[in-house]
Amino acid sequence: MPGTTIQAISIYKLLVPLREPFVISLGPLLAVENxxxxxxxxxxxxxxxxxxxxxxxxGESVDxxxxxxxxxxxxxRGRDALDLAGNLAEMDRIIYGNCSIKSAFDIALHDIAAQHAGLPLYAFLGGSNNKILxxxxxxxxxxxxxxxxxxxQFQREGFPAIKVKLGGTLEEDVARIRAIRAGIGPTHPLRVDANQGWRTAANAIAVLQALGEFNIEHCEEPILRQHFMELSQVRAASPIPIMADESCGDEHDAARLIQLQACQMLNIKLGKSSGFHRAQKIAQxxxxxxxxxxxxxFLExxxxxxxxxHLALSNPAIHHCDFDTPLMFTADPVVxxxxxxxxxxxxxxxxxxxxASIDEAWLRRAEQVHF
Structure with a gap:
């Protein structure tokens, strides 16, 4: 369609300080660099x-x-914005990987396609606003x-579930969870995320078994992503359900994990899957x-x-949402x-x-390039 031809493209760096450092087992994050x-x-x-x-x-940076x-x-530029699969295939033809920047283009393309269809994006994706996120x-x-x-503090603020970053030694992580449970009580929903920090299956199993008494809903990515073949061992021995995160980037990763019976849960992120096209395949x-x-x-x-x-509303199997990082920003650039x-x-x-869009004042002062 000539009217939906991509006529202009702009790329901006969005830099926002965080209220305080956000620390995970992979290292500290000091600012938003999107x-x-x-x-x-x-x-x-x-x-x-x-x-x-x-x-x-x-494996990507803002630069x-x-x-x-x-x-x-x-x-x-010059392609039909509504050719969603074709545009992603063109990006894949140009360069392997680079799923983060591909996701930004894919989201913008889906925004246009949903506008053209006259539908909220969740409806364009085949979903409906029929559940409370x-x-x-x-x-x-x-x-x-x-x-x-x-x-x-998060419990006082009314958050229905608290997620805890772990990934240290057994003694450190058990002490952390014991302290948190002493503060929030034994029943408030609690989840943990090791971000691969326990590294080996044997170590992860030991930590997970030690945490079994603390009523934890699930644990994300307990071992190194490269060791995904061992994740089924962790699942079998763990009293806590396992959620794959870093080891599940696209639909091929998801298919392998499912075949291996490696986990009970998957964490889908647009920045890992190159956008909606592959994220929906993972969900299916x-x-x-x-x-x-x-x-x-990530830190969107x-x-x-x-x-x-919008993705979370597109599939009934999506039950959990982890959308808290904008609350860590010192400023909100979104309209x-x-x-x-x-x-x-x-x-x-x-x-x-x-x-959603970005405030034009933020875009004007950002490093930018236009085509």
């Missing part, structure tokens, strides 16, 4: 996408994304006393296998997290998007498309 992609079509539609590259997970995005822009809130890795204080595989699914993210603003929330409500409830935009 990419925003803006696509414009001949008929006036504007699509927004965002990615939050993560050096230690998807690599800014450069690789400039490989994509001239190739996509709630986000957990994450306790950063640190001393047990500080982690307990943070968990108590997980649903067919009877797995429970979560949608999460409410724009990228709104995209994730529209989902809204945080009491009790961790997410209120979605219902107009056509993604329903």
């Amino acid at each position: 990419i925003v992609v803006v696509l414009r079509t001949a008929d006036g539609h504007i699509g927004y996408g965002e990615c939050s590259p993560f050096l230690t997970i998807n 690599t994304c800014f450069v690789v995005g400039q490989y994509f822009a001239p190739a996509l 709630t986000t957990d809130m994450t306790v950063s890795l640190g001393p047990a006393a500080k982690m307990r204080a943070d968990a108590e 595989l997980g649903q067919a296998a009877g797995l429970t699914l979560q949608v999460g993210g 603003s409410r724009l990228g997290m709104t995209a994730a929330a 529209g998007g989902f809204r945080y409500c009491p009790g961790g409830v997410i209120e979605m935009p219902t107009g056509p498309g993604l329903g």
Whole structure:
């Protein structure tokens, strides 16, 4: 369609300080360093996408994304924005991997496609706004006393579940969880995420068995992602259900994990899957296998997290949402998007498309390039 031809592409660096360092077993994060992609079509539609590259997970940085995005822009300019699969295939033809920057383009393309269809993005994806989305809130890795204080604060603020970053020694992590449980009580929903920090299957099993008494809902990525063949051993020996995260990037990873019976749960992120096209394939595989699914993210603003929330409404097997990182920002550059409500409830935009954009004042002062 001539009207939906991609006419102009802009790429921006979005830099926002965090309120305090966000620490996981892979290292500390001090600031938001994201990419925003803006696509414009001949008929006036504007699509927004965002990615939050993560050096230690998807091997990308804000600088690599800014450069690789400039490989994509001239190739996509002049193509039909509605050819979603074809546009992703073109990006795959240009360069292998680089799933984070691909996701920013894919989100912007889906924004345009949903606007063109006159549908909220979740409806365009085949879903409906028929369930209440709630986000957990994450306790950063640190001393047990500080982690307990943070968990108590999040409980007071009404978050329905608390996620705790772990990945230290058995003694350290048990002390952390014991302190948190002493602060929030034995029944408040609690989840843990080792971010591969326990490394080996034997070590992970020992820690998980030691944590079994603390009423933990699930554990994300207990061992090194390269050791995914051993994840089924961890699942079999763990009293806590296992959720694959870093080891599940695309639908091929999901299929392998399902075949191995490696986990009971999958964590889907647009920045790992190159965007909606592959994320939905992961969700469909997980649903067919009877797995429970979560949608999460990296350090996206409410724009990228709104995209994730649309994905969460697209499949009934998606039960958990991890959409808390925008609450850690010192400023909010997003216009529209989902809204945080009491009790961790997410209120979605219902107009056509993604329903979120970036404040023009932020874009004007950002490092940028245009095609």
